[in-house]
Amino acid sequence: MDVVSPELNSLLPDEIMDTEAIEEIPLSQSDVGAVQSEPTHDPSVPMETDAPVSSESLAICSKAASEDHVQTVATSAAAGSALGVVPGSQSSITVSTPSALFTIKPALATSTATTKTTDSVAGTTVSTSGTQKLTTPFAISAANHQIILNKLASSQATEAAKAAGTSPQVIKQEGQKLLVTAIGKTGQPIVLQLPHSASKPGVSPTSGDTKSPTPQFKVVTIGGRELKQVVGSAGNQVTTLQAQQLKTVQIPKKTPASSAAPIKFIITKTVSSRGLGAQTSVTPVIAGRVMTQTSPVMSPKTITLSEPHSTTIQSIPGKKIAISPLKTPSKVTVVSVASPPSNTSQKSVTLPVNVALGQQILAVQQSTPASPVKVATSQTAQNIKPVQSVTVGGVGGSQFKTIIPLATQPNVQQIQVPGSRFHYVRLVTATTASAAGQPSAPNTSSVPAGKPLVVNTGTVRMSVPVVQAQAMKQVAPKPLTSAPQVVTTTQTQQRLIMPATPLPQIQPNFTNLPPGTVLASAPGGSNVGYAVVPAQYVTQLQQSQFVTLASSSSFPASSSIQTQAKLPYNGVSAAEATSRPRKPCNCTKSQCLKLYCDCFANGEFCNNCNCNNCFNNLEHETERLKAIKTCLDRNPEAFKPKIGKGKEGESDRRHSKGCNCKRSGCLKNYCECYEAKIMCSSICKCVGCKNFEESPERKTLMHLADAAEVRVQQQTAAKTKLSSQISDLLMRTAPIMSSGGGRLPYTFVTKEVLEATCECLLEQAKRAEQTRQPQAEAERMILEEFGHCLMSVISSAGKAKADCASISC
C-alpha cells in the first residue's frame, strides 16, 4: 500500500492531522472535468484544517526572473476534492520552471488564474502568466497527507491511494514518484528534493504525459494556520505578507542556462480566511516573491513554490536531508550539501520520508515496495545522482536515515551516533574526504541511481514533529560572492548547514539568522561543503560561532555550536521565546538529562547554564539520546509542548495534561497553567484553583501585572525620550561648542547653577502636580524643563567662553 491508511492516520496526533490540504495536480483545463469526476475524498479520514473552507496552492517557480512564464491550471471541482482534500478546502500547487509554471489546484479550484509577479529583492512581485497547460507530476492525497509524485498514473500509487480511501490523481511525469507524508498543521515542513533536470522543466502544455525532465524541488508541508492570504487585486498586485505569516521553502534548482548556477525555489503557502470572488486573485508572498492564485469561492490556502531570481538565496542541487524528529516542533529541511560541478547536470535525489510522530521518529528507509508507505522518486535519466543513505541508530527501534546524494565533488562523512535520532554529516571537499575516514561508514549504503526508495512506515507514524505554524521567513544575507546563501525559517527546529570550510565572510550574518538557517554555496563554491547540524547544536547565534567540520576528523565540540531551539514552549510563541533569553538551568543532580531540566525538556542543550555535571551537551550525546529515549518511552509526548490547542469553544490554549496544584491556588508560577498565562481547564486536577476567568484573585493579579507592565513601559519610554532629548541637545549644542573651538569651561556649572536648575525642575514638577498631569506627562514636563536648563547652561557657557576669548582672558 502506498499510502498511510486512514486507520494509521487516525492514530496520528492532531498536529499532524492538521496538515494543510494537499492538492491535486492541475492538469490542463481539459482535465478539469476528469478531476471533478473523481471525487475521492474519504470522509472517514477527516482532515483537520484551519479553515473549513480554504484553498491551498502550491507553486513552484523556477528561477524565473520577472518574466517567468507561469502557468496555472485550475481545476474546479465539487467540494471534496478528488485528491481527498478536505471538503471545502481548496488547494493548488503551482510549479514554475524557468520556462513554465504550473499550478495544481484541488478539485475545488474553479478558475484558471494568471498571475504576474515582479521580482525584486525587497518586494518581489511574481507574475505568472502562462498559457501552457501543465500536467502535474503530483498526486496528492490530502487524506493521507501525502503527495505522490508519479510517473504516469502509477498503478501502485493509484491503488495505494484508493486503498487509503482516496482517489489519487497521478500526474504523469517522467518517472518521478514521490510520496510525501504531509506534516501536521503546525507548520513542520518536509522538504523533498527531487531530481532536477537541467533540461526544460517538465511542463507540458497538454495534460498528457509530460516528458519533461523531473524538476528538482522541495515539497513542504506547511501548517498554515497562521498564514494569511492576501488577495491581490485583479491587477495582480502583490502585497507583502508579514514574514511571520508566511512560510517559505526554497528549493535549489539549477538554471537551465547554467548548470552551475544554483537555483532557488521558494515555496510559500499562505492561507487566507475565506471566500474569494470568482476573480482570480493573487496572493502576495513574502517580499512579494511568491504569488498565489486563488480560486473563486474558496479562500485560498496557498503553497507557492517559486524560484526567486534573487541570488540571495541559493542552494545547490543538492543532496541532503536532515531530519531531527526530536522535538515535536521541528522542521525538516533538505539542503544541498555541495555544489555540483559547474556543468554537471542536475542531480536527482529520491527522498522517501516517513516520520513517526508518536515516537517522534523519522524513518527514511530504503526498502522493498512492500512497505505500506512508499516514497520513490525516479531519477530523470540523465540527472540522477547516487544516493547515499545514512542510518543513524534510531530511538525506540525506529530508524532514522539521511539520504545523501553522492555528489561528485564533495564527499560526505556521516557521523553516526548510536541511538541518535540526529545525524551528523561532515562534508568535506573531495580532497579532504579521501584523507579523512568516514566514521559511520558501516551504516551507509548507497542507492543506485534511479532506484526508488521506499519508506517503510511499519509502525512508524508520521514523522516530523509538528510545530505551531510559524512564519517562515526568508533571510537574505548580504550577497556573497561565493559564500552560501541563506534561507531561514522561523521554524523552531531547524538545521543549520554549516560550511565545511571556514567561511568567515558569512559568519557575521549568523547573528541574524534563526536556527535552521540553511546555507547553500554559491554557484562557484563547488568545493564548499555544508553540514547539517541539529538545531540544538547550531546556535546561540548571538555567539556567532560556527563549526568547521571539514578541518577536523572529530566531531566538533558542542560548546561552540550549541543551539537554542526556539520552540514554542508552554504556549509561548517562538517569537516570544526568541525575544527573551532562555533561563539558564541550575540542575545539580539530574545531569540535565531529565525533564526536571528545562533545557532538556525543551530539547535544548544547556548553554551558559549553572548546572553541575551536565550531560545535556554534545559531548554526552550518547547519554543524552539515551535519556531522550527513556523519556519518550515513559511519555511519548514528553517533548511536545504542554500548551496546546483546546477544544472547540474553549480557549485556544490550554495545558495538555492540566495542573495538579494543591497549595498555590494556581496563581503562582508553580502552576504550569498560570505560568503559561492560561487559565486552568477541566482537565486540571488542582485544588483550590483560583486561576479561572471570574476569579477575583486572578483579576487582581492580572491588574497588578498589567499595572506593572505599564509602569515598565512608561519608564522605558521615558528613558528613550530622555535619551533622545539628550542626543538632540548634544546635536544642537555641538555648533555652539565647536564654534568656540574647544571645551566649555566646566566651572560654569556651579553650585548655584545646579540649585537653580533643581528649582526649575521642582517648579515644573509642582506645575504638573497642580494641573494633575499623569505621571508620564509629568515626567515629560520635567525632562523638558531639564533640557531647557541644560540648554541655558550650555549656551551661557559658550557665550562666556566667547566673551572670554574676545577679551583675551
Place this chain on the structure above:
DNA sequence: GAGTTTGAAACT
C-alpha cells in the same frame, strides 16, 4: 544568597 515551598517528574 540561603532557606523554604511548590508541583512536576521520577520512581516504587
Place this chain on the structure above:
DNA sequence: CAGTTTCAAACTC
C-alpha cells in the same frame, strides 16, 4: 494507577 521520592524552579526572608 496511586503513593512516595526526587528534583529544580519559584518564592520568601
